[in-house]
Structure formats: structure tokens, C-alpha cells
Amino acid sequence: MTNFRDITLADTWFDTSSEGVEIAVRLPTYRSVPLSCVVFQHLEIDGTDLDLTAAVLVVGGEEYRVADMPSRHDVQWFVGDTGLLRVASGGSRFEGLRSVRLVIGMRMPPYIFWEKPGDICDAEKIMWGRSVEARDAGAVVESDIRLGTSLYSYSPELQAGMSLSELLRQIKAHGIGPGVEVVGHQTFRNFPDIASEEIAMFRDALAENALELVAVDGFADIGVRTDRPLDFAETVEMLSRQVEATAALGAPLLKAQYTVEPEVFLALIPIAKKHGVRIGVEIHAPQSVDDPTIRTLIDVFTASGEGWLGFVPDTGASVSGIPEAFLEAYRRKGINETIIQFVADAWATARAEGRDQVAERTAIESAAQAHPQGGDEAAAFAYRAFHWFGYQQPERWAELGDLIFHVHGKVFANDPAGQGDLSVPNRDIFDTLRSVGYRGFVCSEYEGWQWLESESWPPNDLAAVAEQHRVWGELAQSPALAGSEA
Template sequence: MKHEIKRGVSLYSYQYEVFLRKMTLDDCIAHAAGLGARGIEVLPEQSFTGFPDIPQAQVDAWFASLERHGAYPVCHDMFLDTKLHKDRKLTFDEMVASLQRDLKVAKRLGCNVLRVIVNTPPEVVVACVPLAEQLDTRMGIEVHSPFHFDHPWILRYTELTRATGSDHVGYIPDMGMYCKHYPPVFRDRFLRTGATPKIAEYIVDAFEHRMLTDYLLMDVRKMGANAVDLAMAETTRHNIWSNPKRMLEFMPWIFHIHAKFYEIDEAGVEPSIPYDEIIAVLAEGGFRGHLSSEYEGQRHIEDAFEVDGREQVRRQHVLFSRLLGEK
């Protein structure tokens, strides 16, 4: 399989270890680069103090760490706080200023891609196109479950951003919208917290058959569902299956991939997200960016098991190396 797909890691994957002070920023970069995943995606609010006014000494240390470990910056994850002081929403101009600020931070950190959080109004993104072009930093909206490429919000984004004619605005698909099977770590957590085994099994089966969440909720209520059962059923509304082939139409505007995963099991497989199908589509479409690991299983196991983000990221890159045909 011929391709130009590269491997990377979002430092979001190490959030648990970073929060508990088990890993420093340098540790995160070293671990990712040691796996051959040299493209680093950073969340400045997680990795630097004083954001958005990051001390120059920390910026210098960031670049020194990247160079030391043979890694390089790829993507900056931005967040748009739509409320100000909890009493009003940001004005349009304030949202534009927030996104422009993040574009400048991305440039300062050497990232040529900015992940735009999905709740960012497309009109705000359009207003920032001139600065993105000036800084040569591409903005990609995160197409994140339960959104997908045919969702009205994403269609509106497509309509407005394509009209700019700019090649500095596009998409960052999150692979969580290709959840083909109900994640076992979700099921097991719900069972530990009081889900009814028979109802949990019904929910998993309903997900396999793509039952609409509202109908599923009606069914489990008739089965005598408790609050935990209902919460489990509700997760099927957010975790969706959308055919990965839909990316092909949008591939010229896809800059980066959030390689979401909930677990890589001992057999080396992500049991809910079919990466064999996904990588085949990316190769077919000529994707040339990074598969950026985004481990999100920690929140579903931390009640009962020791979280090891490093091992999970390692397993995903063993999987990626095999699927990408690396020697």
C-alpha cells in the first residue's frame, strides 16, 4: 500500500499522567518520539503555564525538547470559551479575537495546523482566514461525533469556508465518529456502576443494529431500566458510526487526523473503531498528514484499574505501524 501518512501523538493522550505529575512535557515528547510518532499535537493549556501569555523560557524549552528527541510540532488544539464571566456569551468580535489569538500562539509554537473546536461558529473561522493565510497556519474544524460530514452544522461550515477559496481552512476528522462497535470499556464501566447485565447486553446489540437512541430508550424503559442503564443507552447518541469512505470527498481539505481510541486490547486491536478500514480510506484518498493518537479510555477505567496511557499509545502505534506497512 503506497501512502504518505505520518504518525504522531496528541499530548491529550497523556492527560492522566500529566495531571498526576507522573509525566512532564519532555517525558510526553520523548515517549511519542520513541515510538516513531514524531509529529506532536499540543494543548497549550495543558502543557504551558500562563496561557495564552506563555513565558518565553517555556517556549524555548518546548523547542529544545522537540529537537532533543527528534520530534516536531504539528498541531495546536484550541478551545473557544463561548461564555464570559458566566453571565453572557462572547460577542462575534470577541470570538474572532480569541481564535486569532490562538492562531498566533500556534505560530509561536511552530504548529502549522490549528484544531478548531467544533462549536466555533463558521462565520468566526471565515473572519480569521486572512490571518491564517498571513501566518501560513491551516485551520481545521474538528468533525467530532455526534457530528459528521453530512451534519447540518458541518454542511454550513463547508458552505461558508469553501466560498473563501482559501486552502488554509478545512477539517480535522475525529475517528470517534467511526465507532462501529460499542466500546467494551464503556460497557464494563457501566456494569461496575450498576447497569443491569441483561439491559447492557441489549444496548450493545442495539448499537450493532444502529437502533435510534430514542427508540432504544423506550425499549430499555419497558425493560425496567435504572438510571445507569439509561445513561448507558444515552451514550449511543454521542458515539456514532459513519462510513469512513465519506472522507474521500473531503480529502483535499483534511489536514490532520485525530486518531481517537478507547483501548487497544492485548491482541493489538481497537475493538470499537476499525482502523484497518480507516487507514485504507486515507491511503486511497492520498492523505499526507498525521495520524495523531488521542487516547480517551482513561476516564472509563480509572475507577477500577491503573491508567497507563503510555502503554495504550504504544499499542496503537504498533497497530499503525503494521497497517501502514512499515518495516
């Protein structure tokens, strides 16, 4: 029943008091069934087991004791109805962000006699525990996640000569705004020293297409000299100019890299305040929230960032599998299927066991190099697989809390059935963002053009992003509670 796992825990919140919890639950199947076919087997919150002995299910406007459900073959649970599971908590209150796990056994299909459940749905989700006092006072768990797109997604179009104004018109026509993110060094001549006329034309083009500039991607280019890296003062001056350019363009955020010391970011706070521009450091595969550099920045930004320093999670750091489009591209390049399977299996094992990704990248690169069917190309393939596709669990983004300033939503390749990119666990990511009250943009970064065959060039990047936005649009809707005005 794993294909229904994502909908079983129906909301991104649950209600909690010292007496117990109330959790919205959907049937983990495609059809209506009698209550006798549904067996609530296990519930835990943050590792604490809750006793289901006296639990009650409210469905169809009626209450039923969970212990009595095996004999209630006379009561049908309509598949479109959300049930409310009420469970005593032994005096514990589970307010705030929590990990909820619910295991349901299903005696399915009911046209066969089952002495015990044949299918098991093991659903786990990061959810927000709202006190019943807050609920009764009318508090609503909601989010304001908006969608946008990064012009990085359309690098082939820009390289092929499409004008910036035409690209913005196409973004509007494909409905993949209203947010727009630009790469400063890709979009503007002489960035960050942009001519005032160029700024005015760009801002006019945004307005004409009802688009909003939400972020500028800057770069901490400390390696531009051939004799030495830029020093502290030079780096601060370079990034200060990018903050000023971001403000002149009308964006509230400058995206930066982790490659400079924390003191550089602290030195930028005064100019960030002056121009009203926050600075977000991108967390991109193979990094994660456990990366030592990122952990240091989290501590510094929490203690001393004053609300001006934060992060830009890139969802490519939280994929559930290596995209098939990437693997297929390397098959076309001649990489042996044995090597492809070896690397894919190693990646999946490392993800399952939570291994350090940078260390694994080095180890598997070496193993692919030494493999009897390996070599230089195999090693390069292994390196890229571990470098580009991160396996941090999506709920770990919640640890950043209000340090999440902006989000890059990766799109590698869409499912032919119209479900978007299946290698990115988008539902879990959006649920996590909503659970911490994220109120900002998720901007698409489409990477699929990197792996297309030459005969497929130029790619139809706009259409690919539009398909993913359709899926995201459903996930980004604020969860409205019954009886609220949300």
C-alpha cells in the same frame, strides 16, 4: 470468510481504461487452493455490475479464463500470490474514487467435496481508479501518512505530576512520534498568552527528542461568561490569539470546534495566512459528514476557505462497535446487563440502518430511562454510548477530500492478541485516507484511561498507544507499485 474480507481487494487502487479494469485480488483464505475452489461470483463498481463471463485471472505469471476455473483443479493458487483480475467494462472508465465490491465463493475446505461454494467472501472497499495511461506514464498511487500522538492521551500522567519534558522523553522512548499534538489549555500556563521562555523550553525539548509539533488543540470557548455568550468580535479575537500562539510554538495547524458560526472562521483567514497556520474543525462523534452544521461548513470552506480552513476527522466517529472496555466499565458501575444489551443492540441497529445519531441518542436515552430496569444511570449510559461512539461509515471521510487537514486516531482498548483496537476499523480508515491522497499526520488519542478501575491507576497509556502505533505503522505504509521507484 469475513475475517479475510479486508485483504481480498489487495490494493487501494485499480487500473482502468475504456476496455476494462484490472484489480489486484488475494485469496480470502489461510491456505493455497486449486483454481477450481475459487468462484468469482460478482463484481460491481459504484453500483454498476461488470460481466465476469470473459474475465481473466492472472496468477503465478499465467492467465486463466475465469469461466474455465471450475475445471482447473490442476493449477494451484499459492496463498502468498496476488492475482490480477481483468474484467471488461463495456466502454466505461472508472477513474477517481470508487466503491468496488467483489464477491468470491470458496469451495472450502477442499478435503470435503462441495457441489457449490460453501463460504462467501463479500468484499467492499473505496479504491482509486487510475487510468492505464497514467500507469504507463509511471504515475504511482501513494500516500505519505505519518504517525504522531496527542498529549491528551496522557492526561492522567500530566495530572499526576509528570513533567512535560519527561513525557516527551517517554514518547520518544516508546516510539510513538514523531508527530506531537498538544492541548493548548492543558499544556501551557496562560494559553494562548504563553511566555516566550516557556515556548523556547518546549521547542528545545521537542528538538532534543527528535519530535515535531504538528497541531495545537484550541477551544472556541464562547461560554466563559455567565451573563451571555461571547459575541462575534470577541470570538474572532479569542481565536486569533490562539492562531498566534500556534505559530509561536511552531505548529502548522490549530484545531477548533464547530460551535461558532462560519463567518468567524472566514474572519480568521487573514491572520491564518499571516502566520501560516491552517485551521481545522474537528468532526467528533456524534457528528458525521451528514451533520447539518458540518455540511454547511463543508460548503463554506470549499467555496471560500482559500485552503486555510478544513477539518480534523476523529475516527471515534466511525467505530464498528461500542468498545467492550466501555461496556465492561458500566457493568462494574452496576448497570443491568439487560440495559447494556438493549443499548448495544439499539446502537448496532442504528448503525446498520444509517439513522441520524443525534436523534437516536435522544430516543434511546429516553427509552433507557423508561425501561423497567432502567432509570437515571441507565439513561446516562445510553446517552454516552451514542454520544462518544459514532457509526458513520469510514469511507464517508473521503467526501472531505483535500479538506482533511489532520486526523485524530482513536484508541479505546487494545485486543489482547495484539491487533490493536478492534472497535475502530483502522484498515478501512487508512485505505480511505490513502485513496484521497492524504499526506499528513494521524495522531493517537487514547481514551481508555477514562474507564479503568481505581486499582489499575495510574494507567499505562504510553504502552497502549505504542501497541496501536505498531498496527498503524503497517497500515500507513505507502503502497508501492511493481516497477515503480516508490
